[in-house]
Amino acid sequence: MDLSVVAGTVPEPTTDSINAAVKAMQEAGGADVIVSLGGGSVMDVAKCANAVLMNGGSILDYEDGAEGQRPISKLLPHVALPTTAGTGSEATIWAVFIDPSRRFKTAIQSPDLVPDAAILDPELTITMPPHVTAGTGMDALTHAIEAFVSIYANPLTEALCVKAIELVARNLRTAVADGGDLGARTNMLIASYMAGLAFSNSSLGIVHTLAEAMGGYYRIPHGVTNALMLPHVMEFNASATPGRFATIARLMGEDTGGATTDTAAEMSWRAVRRLSEEVGLPQTLRQVGVRKEDLTGMIAIADKWANLSGNPRDVKREDIEEIYLRAY
Amino acid sequence: MDLSVVAGTVPEPTTDSINAAVKAMQEAGGADVIVSLGGGSVMDVAKCANAVLMNGGSILDYEDGAEGQRPISKLLPHVALPTTAGTGSEATIWAVFIDPSRRFKTAIQSPDLVPDAAILDPELTITMPPHVTAGTGMDALTHAIEAFVSIYANPLTEALCVKAIELVARNLRTAVADGGDLGARTNMLIASYMAGLAFSNSSLGIVHTLAEAMGGYYRIPHGVTNALMLPHVMEFNASATPGRFATIARLMGEDTGGATTDTAAEMSWRAVRRLSEEVGLPQTLRQVGVRKEDLTGMIAIADKWANLSGNPRDVKREDIEEIYLRAY
Numbered sequence: 001m002d003l004s005v006v007a008g009t010v011p012e013p014t015t016d017s018i019n020a021a022v023k024a025m026q027e028a029g030g031a032d033v034i035v036s037l038g039g040g041s042v043m044d045v046a047k048c049a050n051a052v053l054m055n056g057g058s059i060l061d062y063e064d065g066a067e068g069q070r071p072i073s074k075l076l077p078h079v080a081l082p083t084t085a086g087t088g089s090e091a092t093i094w095a096v097f098i099d100p101s102r103r104f105k106t107a108i109q110s111p112d113l114v115p116d117a118a119i120l121d122p123e124l125t126i127t128m129p130p131h132v133t134a135g136t137g138m139d140a141l142t143h144a145i146e147a148f149v150s151i152y153a154n155p156l157t158e159a160l161c162v163k164a165i166e167l168v169a170r171n172l173r174t175a176v177a178d179g180g181d182l183g184a185r186t187n188m189l190i191a192s193y194m195a196g197l198a199f200s201n202s203s204l205g206i207v208h209t210l211a212e213a214m215g216g217y218y219r220i221p222h223g224v225t226n227a228l229m230l231p232h233v234m235e236f237n238a239s240a241t242p243g244r245f246a247t248i249a250r251l252m253g254e255d256t257g258g259a260t261t262d263t264a265a266e267m268s269w270r271a272v273r274r275l276s277e278e279v280g281l282p283q284t285l286r287q288v289g290v291r292k293e294d295l296t297g298m299i300a301i302a303d304k305w306a307n308l309s310g311n312p313r314d315v316k317r318e319d320i321e322e323i324y325l326r327a328y
Numbered sequence: 329m330d331l332s333v334v335a336g337t338v339p340e341p342t343t344d345s346i347n348a349a350v351k352a353m354q355e356a357g358g359a360d361v362i363v364s365l366g367g368g369s370v371m372d373v374a375k376c377a378n379a380v381l382m383n384g385g386s387i388l389d390y391e392d393g394a395e396g397q398r399p400i401s402k403l404l405p406h407v408a409l410p411t412t413a414g415t416g417s418e419a420t421i422w423a424v425f426i427d428p429s430r431r432f433k434t435a436i437q438s439p440d441l442v443p444d445a446a447i448l449d450p451e452l453t454i455t456m457p458p459h460v461t462a463g464t465g466m467d468a469l470t471h472a473i474e475a476f477v478s479i480y481a482n483p484l485t486e487a488l489c490v491k492a493i494e495l496v497a498r499n500l501r502t503a504v505a506d507g508g509d510l511g512a513r514t515n516m517l518i519a520s521y522m523a524g525l526a527f528s529n530s531s532l533g534i535v536h537t538l539a540e541a542m543g544g545y546y547r548i549p550h551g552v553t554n555a556l557m558l559p560h561v562m563e564f565n566a567s568a569t570p571g572r573f574a575t576i577a578r579l580m581g582e583d584t585g586g587a588t589t590d591t592a593a594e595m596s597w598r599a600v601r602r603l604s605e606e607v608g609l610p611q612t613l614r615q616v617g618v619r620k621e622d623l624t625g626m627i628a629i630a631d632k633w634a635n636l637s638g639n640p641r642d643v644k645r646e647d648i649e650e651i652y653l654r655a656y
Contacts, residue, residue, distance in 0.1 A: 155491055155518045163487035190483045 004028035009038065009045045012105075012219050014098045017041075018059045021049035033077045036115075037124070039136065040087025040096070040222065043080050047095035047113045050075050060099065062108045072110045080115035083124045085175070085188035086136025086223050088143055088196020090118035098216060104301065105215040114200070120193055122185035130176045134279035135223030137172040137188055140164065141272070142226040143195035146205040149237060149244045150310030153202045160198040165251040167191035169275070176279045203310035206302070207233045210323060213302040220288050227276045228285060232327045234269035238262075240313035245269075285328045295324055332356035337366065337373045340433075340547050342426045345369075346387045349377035361405045364443075365452070367464065368415025368424070368550065371408050375423035375441045378403050388427065390436045400438045408443035411452045413503070413516035414464025414551050416471055416524020418446035426544060432629065433543040442528070448521055450513035458504045462607035463551030465500040465516055468492065469600070470554040471523035474533040477565060477572045478638030481530045488526040493579040495519035497603070504607045531638035534630070535561045538651060541630040548616050555604045556613060560655045562597035566590075568641035573597075613656045623652055 006024040009017055025031055030053070036046035048059050051072045055062070061070045080090035089095070093114055096107045128136070141164075147153060148161035167187045174184035210233065211225035238245045246264035250256045252271035256264040273283070282288050299320050306315040334352040338345055353359055358381070364374035376387050379400045383390070389398045408418035417423070421442055424435045456464070469492075475481060476489035495515045502512035538561065539553035566573045574592035578584045580599035584592040601611070610616050627648050634643040 155495060155515070156488075156522060159487045159491035159522065160484075162490070163483055167483060187483070194484060194487065 009042050011041050011221060012098060012215060013041045013045045014100050015059055017045050018048040018052065018097060021045050022052045025049060025053050031076055033079065035079045037081045037083060039084035040089045043082065043089035044095040044097060046078060048097060048108060050078055051108060064107050064109045072112060075112050078115045079117045081119045081121065081124060084128055084132060084136040085125055085192040086139035088140060088192045090115050091193050091196030092200040103216045105212040118193065120189040122182050122189055125185045125189060126180050128179060131280060133176045133179060134281050135221045135227065137168060137175060138227035138276055138281060139223030140192040140195045141168040142207050142230050143199045145248060146207055147195065147198040147202040148248065149241055149312045150202045150205060151312055152310040157198040157202040160194040162251060164191040164195040165248060169252045172275065172279060205233065205309050205311035206306045206315055209302050209306045209309055210320065213298040214290065216301065217294050217298060218290060224281060224288065227281045228327055231269040231273040232323050234272060236319065236323055237311065237313045238265040299324065337370045339369050339549060340426060340543065341369045341373045342428050343387055345373050346376040346380065346425060349373050350380045353377060353381050359404055361407065363407045365409045365411060367412035368417045371410065371417035372423040372425060374406060376425060376436060378406055379436060392435050392437045400440060403440050406443040407445045409447045409449065409452060412456055412460060412464040413453055413520040414467035416468060416520045418443050419521050419524030420528040431544045433540040446521065448517040450510050450517055453513045453517060454508050456507060459608060461504045461507060462609050463549045463555065465496060465503060466555035466604055466609060467551030468520040468523045469496040470535050470558050471527045473576060474535055475523065475526040475530040476576065477569055477640045478530040478533060479640055480638040485526040485530040488522040490579060492519040492523040493576060497580045500603065500607060533561065533637050533639035534634045534643055537630050537634045537637055538648065541626040542618065544629065545622050545626060546618060552609060552616065555609045556655055559597040559601040560651050562600060564647065564651055565641045566593040627652065
């Protein structure tokens with residue numbers, strides 16, 4: 001068997017990253033199977049390149065929700081080996097990329113894009129530096145929390161989310177502090193995988209809408225943008241489903257015994273924010289370099305997509321503005 | 329498209345049931361897709377007939393663990409529509425049948441035997457009479473509990489089991505008392521499916537070993553034999569993993585606050601026995617017609633297989649004897 005290596009995928013990949021991967025695969029004479037070894041960016045480029053290689057055209061032809069969207073009718077087998085624990089792309093129907101010409105983070109999706117095999121090997125994640133461990137870990141937590149409170153949640157996705165939230169709460173600090181701890185690394189990989197299974201079936205909420213609107217403007221790691229928005233969106237959403245947020249507080253390790261549901265719900269986003277701080281992530285949009293003058297554009301994009309998500313509370317343009325400003 | 333109906337599958341099917349189904353399918357000129365509409369017996373006959381139809385020979389050629397076992401290398405697509413909520417066969421790698429010549433309940437297994445689609449429609453289960461609802465529901469609970477305490481459990485199977493146990497504890501009484509309650513029926517179907525997913529990946533314990541040894545001797549519904557053995561085996565196993573059994577007690581709705589782990593563990597099998605009684609199932613082997621003189625044969629069969637299961641505690645022949653006698 002011949003092995004061709006397509007290397008050099010950038011973090012938060014663009015249409016150009018995908019074109020380059022397709023070209024490299026064509027120059028190698030095609031492929032029988034695609035093996036992706038990397039984080040979400042690598043797995044997503046593999047998914048996108050697979051779609052283009054097998055179905056022709058360019059990646060924007062398959063963009064989710066685009067006018068004249070073409071179906072992804074065939075794909076090469078894809079084996080995914082994640083080297084981060086966060087995106088869950090090894091378990092999802094999604095592949096995310098940036099279209100720089102529109103400053104827009106967008107995606108393709110199909111049930112067939114779920115990799116045929118996912119190999120969760122903690123040894124592959126131990127060299128991940130602390131800040132990447134932290135950002136990707138908060139990405140997994142965001143998936144699990146957003147899927148858990150989604151209006152499309154079902155008992156199966158709920159069960160996956162409950163376990164994933166608990167695993168992140170119990171293991172992320174250790175994985176960041178001691179990257180060689182294989183137990184913590186294993187649990188983070190499993191949490192990320194389970195959260196990916198969950199949100200592929202239950203959709204996500206507006207943390208992702210707001211984070212991806214930001215991701216079209218700035219090459220900030222996706223997990224970091226999620227971590228920035230997550231506690232603020234949780235606070236905004238809590239009134240829609242306080243019982244769920246009270247459960248999240250308990251899963252995050254808070255002692256909710258004796259607390260009212262509303263108080264327990266409040267403990268949930270405080271616990272998430274504390275975790276995000278303790279693993280060393282930035283806490284404001286300003287810290288990651290977001291410029292005030294870009295907010296209007298980000299708000300417009302987020303406003304267009306917010307109510308297509310599974311978010312438990314209806315979202316108006318002014319809500320989005322307020323959430324961004326609180327996080328600023 | 330032509331539709332051929334292969335009807336008349338008996339509960340707790342035998343090699344004869346499978347031969348008859350294969351013959352009917354051959355007489356119909358083969359098939360493009362198999363749709364099974366029924367309980368575990370129907371879905372399992374469909375799986376077995378599919379294996380024989382596509383790979384030749386007879387069903388015993390594919391028997392799990394048999395000498396000279398042949399691989400199941402191809403299968404027709406299989407769409408399963410369960411009409412009971414218990415076996416989880418729509419989600420499993422297993423198909424169980426009786427070989428009357430050996431008075432032995434045996435199985436085939438392959439990852440490819442998982443049906444390609446499962447349609448969980450609660451309307452299909454509302455005509456199930458209370459005693460069938462009770463027996464099959466206890467089957468789902470047995471799967472969830474045995475998978476949860478299995479030595480092969482992993483975080484993914486654990487998450488599925490936790491939810492499945494909770495769903496059965498909260499919905500089985502209602503489903504038995506008011507068969508038309510679509511909410512309870514839906515939750516039981518989902519519990520059964522999730523428990524099936526779990527035990528296909530984590531294996532089961534000796535409740536199944538003891539129940540199937542009995543099932544080779546008597547045509548007692550599989551769920552009823554499981555319900556009979558379950559509390560006794562839980563009591564036997566509790567010392568191996570008391571924390572897990574304490575969790576089961578909580579999931580069964582017991583107030584374990586303040587109880588020691590051992591006391592909480594004890595509450596788990598008492599809660600299971602109480603549920604089994606309240607849904608009207610028999611509580612002793614004598615009640616279902618087991619003859620004392622058959623115990624020796626059943627013990628010998630169970631002894632041969634017990635330690636191949638995922639049971640959390642090692643099992644000796646005298647343990648099996650004692651458990652059967654306690655249940656007698």
